[in-house]
Amino acid sequence: MKKIQDICLTKDNIREIPCCPGGLEVRGKKFVGELDQVLRWRKKMLEKGMRGFISYHEEIARGFIEYMPVEVAPLPIEAPGSAVLMCYHWVPRGNNEEEHLPQEKRLIELTIEDAKEKFSGIVTLGWNNPVHFPIKMLEEMGFKEVETYDYLSLMWLPFENNMKNPRMIQSKYEPKNLFSEGLLAIDQAYSTRCPYSIHNAERVKKLIEEINDERICYSIHRIDDREEAIKWSISPWNWEWLFFNGDEINLFDKKSKDLKKMILDRIDKLGD
Structure with missing residues (x-):
């Protein structure tokens, strides 16, 4: 694969994320609803401290990764002083599933090094799924499972010794049966x-x-x-x-x- 360029997310380039309007993930697909909301949400998250990277391959934005302080992140996780890895994605060429996981792993490694400068650890959600946020891949990178709920696991990578494990905040909503x-x-x-x-x-x-x-x-x-x-x-x-x-x-x-x-x-x- 030719050289890949990783650039920090900013308000100026965030619209190039593959999942934003016109991006590689959504291009040519039929959607209903206002997709500009995807861009507005990310701008708000940047204001709250979100960081991340966009990856360009052959001058095309093909991948991205996002993380931010747990205390302001839109997930029900408690991990004081830590960052939460929220979303990462690499759009493969065609149906080449073997391409996206190595690139997503590379983006996570890049994010871990970046997060070490400001945070005491990094937490994320892993799935019992071989291709979608896979637990096995996260474990290979040093994350450990600290809580498991069916197919979903809370994964934790501390940067310091004797860190308290993070936890999921107990679920609040009970769907109605009428x-x-x-x-x-x-x-x-x-x-x-x-x-x-x-x-x-x-x-x-x-x-x-x-x-x-x-x-x-x-x-x-x-x-x-x-x-x-x-x-x-x-x-x-x-x-x-x-x-x-x-x-x-x-x-x-x-x-x-x-x-x-x-x-x-x-x-x-x-x-x-």
């Missing part, structure tokens, strides 16, 4: 940090408007800052989720027509 009242509670959360999350929130909203049934009780919650991350937290934690009468629904593998059918089927069962 079946006994003859109603369908649809609870949803999203974040403007991610274009896919904006897209999913908008398509669920449009489906509910199309169905137009008074038995649907729809609540949507935005998780963009620390207070919202704590207030609307579930376990395992995520900043995007969907529940139908307390049952979690996986949005990522559902087409809109399938979601609509699921909603209509749930409504039909209310009268059984």
